[in-house]
Amino acid sequence: MSVLIIEAFYGGSHKQLVDLLQEELEDCVLYTLPAKKWHWRARTSALYFSQHVPISEHYRILFASSVLNLTELAALRPDLGKLKKILYFHENQLVYPVKKCQERDFQYGYNQILSCLVADVVVFNSVFNMESFLTSIGKFMKLIPDHRPRDLESIIRPKCQVIYFPIRFPDVKRYMPKHKITHLKKMLSLERNNGAAPSMALPSQQEQRGSESVLKNFTGESGLCGAVSGLGTIQQESLGSSLMQLSDLNQSNSSDDSNSYQEEKKQNPTLNPSDTLGGVDDQQRPLHIVWPHRWEHDKDPESFFKVLMRLKELGLKFHVSVLGETFTDVPDIFSEAKKALGSSALHWGYLPSKDDYFQVLCMADVVISTAKHEFFGVAMLEAAYCGCYPLCPKDLVYPEIFPAEYLYSTPEQLSKRLQNFCKRPDIIRKHLYKPQEAYKNERGLV
Numbered sequence: 001m002s003v004l005i006i007e008a009f010y011g012g013s014h015k016q017l018v019d020l021l022q023e024e025l026e027d028c029v030l031y032t033l034p035a036k037k038w039h040w041r042a043r044t045s046a047l048y049f050s051q052h053v054p055i056s057e058h059y060r061i062l063f064a065s066s067v068l069n070l071t072e073l074a075a076l077r078p079d080l081g082k083l084k085k086i087l088y089f090h091e092n093q094l095v096y097p098v099k100k101c102q103e104r105d106f107q108y109g110y111n112q113i114l115s116c117l118v119a120d121v122v123v124f125n126s127v128f129n130m131e132s133f134l135t136s137i138g139k140f141m142k143l144i145p146d147h148r149p150r151d152l153e154s155i156i157r158p159k160c161q162v163i164y165f166p167i168r169f170p171d172v173k174r175y176m177p178k179h180k181i182t183h184l185k186k187m188l189s190l191e192r193n194n195g196a197a198p199s200m201a202l203p204s205q206q207e208q209r210g211s212e213s214v215l216k217n218f219t220g221e222s223g224l225c226g227a228v229s230g231l232g233t234i235q236q237e238s239l240g241s242s243l244m245q246l247s248d249l250n251q252s253n254s255s256d257d258s259n260s261y262q263e264e265k266k267q268n269p270t271l272n273p274s275d276t277l278g279g280v281d282d283q284q285r286p287l288h289i290v291w292p293h294r295w296e297h298d299k300d301p302e303s304f305f306k307v308l309m310r311l312k313e314l315g316l317k318f319h320v321s322v323l324g325e326t327f328t329d330v331p332d333i334f335s336e337a338k339k340a341l342g343s344s345a346l347h348w349g350y351l352p353s354k355d356d357y358f359q360v361l362c363m364a365d366v367v368i369s370t371a372k373h374e375f376f377g378v379a380m381l382e383a384a385y386c387g388c389y390p391l392c393p394k395d396l397v398y399p400e401i402f403p404a405e406y407l408y409s410t411p412e413q414l415s416k417r418l419q420n421f422c423k424r425p426d427i428i429r430k431h432l433y434k435p436q437e438a439y440k441n442e443r444g445l446v
Contacts, residue, residue: 002058003028004083008045008067011035012294012325013090013165013378020166021063036328038067042108046072050080059083065090070115087119089129090165091375094136097298109140116156125165128397129375134160165376169385170354175362179429180387286317287425288346289418290364290388292357292379293324293371295334300370305337307370307415312344316422321347321360324379361386365428366421368414369393377401389428391417 003025007018010032022030031053033045046069062083064070074081093109112133116122124130137153173181289308293299311318320341322334326349338348351357361367367383369392376397384390384402391414392398394407408414421428 002056003061003063004053004056004059004080005030006049006053006062006064006068006073007032008041008049008065009033009035009038013376014065014067016167016378017065017088017090017165018063020168039108042067042069042111045069046076049073050076053077053080055079061086063088066092066112066115068115069111071111071118074118081118084121085119086121086123087115089122089124089133089375091373092124092129092133092136094140095132095373097372106140106143113137113140113152113156116159117152119159121161122156122159123161123163125163125376126397126400127162128400130160130162165378167378167381167385169382170358172358172362172386175359176387177363180362183387183430183432285425286319287366287418287422287428288319288321288364290321290323290361290367290383291370292321292361292367292383293369295324295326295330297331298371298373299324300372301331301337302333303370303411304368305333305340307411307418308337308344309340310415311418311422312341314419316419318344318418318422319346320344321364323347323349323351323357323360325350358382358386361388364388365425366391366418368418369398370411370414371396374398384433387433389421389431389433 005018005021005028007014007030010018012035014035018030018032022028031049033041033048045067049068050073059080060083062080063086064073066087066089070085070087074085089112093105093112096108124133134153134157137156141148141152173184176184291301291304293301295301308318308320322337322345338345347360351360361383364383364386365388367380367388367390369377369380369390371377371393374396377392380390380392380398381401390402390406392402392407394404394409398407408417
């Protein structure tokens, strides 16, 4: 079998997914465009790929994200149109927030609907993503003045599947401060006593695995969809492996912590020693907040920095690391906030090295999302895996992923919780994050 993978926006979670597929699939080929100018990729990438993907008799399956206009590609390249076509939605344009309602915005959502009609299987990374797309089709098509197409949701829905985004968690224990290693060992002990395997499974992980058989039937063999579905459990197995390794730490770890700290200082000279393990106890070290999201308006950085400014007005001590990728247009609030936060800012900007990125997550205490849109949230799960206490809006995909105690309804609630955390950061550092307990009674999601 030969699989053709096309990614029109090769960056972020789009890159993570296709890179992982390449690792897992023996016989596949990948064609990409850089993750720049998203709108132009959505408009023109089909024509580009039609000219740059060579003709081959060996392709059987075409896998692409919904940035690509699959309808145009199939028309321009009839040989590719004959393949079994799998369309993966990282996000959907029917509910994606935009600054202004402009006429051109209609075309992006319309193209995604057309792509679904052409695709054989449509895969979403969460139930929220799938349902928000499908249930918005009718309202969206009413924007057409007359002669509107009908019954599109009923045509598309039978093709749809939810396969949670696969995350391959690295071994991060070498970056973890002593208190996080201690609590991970406690978590492992609790789960063993309960007879449960250590995991960080998403809701209804067992039900999700069942989708693999459906997709296997589609491809006729394990194939690409089986790989995607199977990869959905990587995060569970990876975390379990890391916890098992931590259980072998039978000594105090004090020398390891010292070595880790010295190594960390070399790798990140901007680290403030008062925020690490340099002999300062949990109560004295200021709360370390991390915001690991794209620097774009849909992640609502304005709300995040407004909350931080309120903490400073109250005289509360904290440190903050603002990570995440930047693109062509960076909101002005970032430069303004950096100046206002002064020495409270430990890290500022994208960390291209995954080791550096996970090191910062391991040293942080709380991870915040203020997103106006989120269809999955890889960064929040990565931070939670590194022992951060997550605080997310009680909206979008977050209630599907995180238990209720980690959700807030208003910016005022977020501010109040962070005020309490700043006053007693030691309490947060003693918290055991165990999402699998909250998912025992969740409904099946696939």
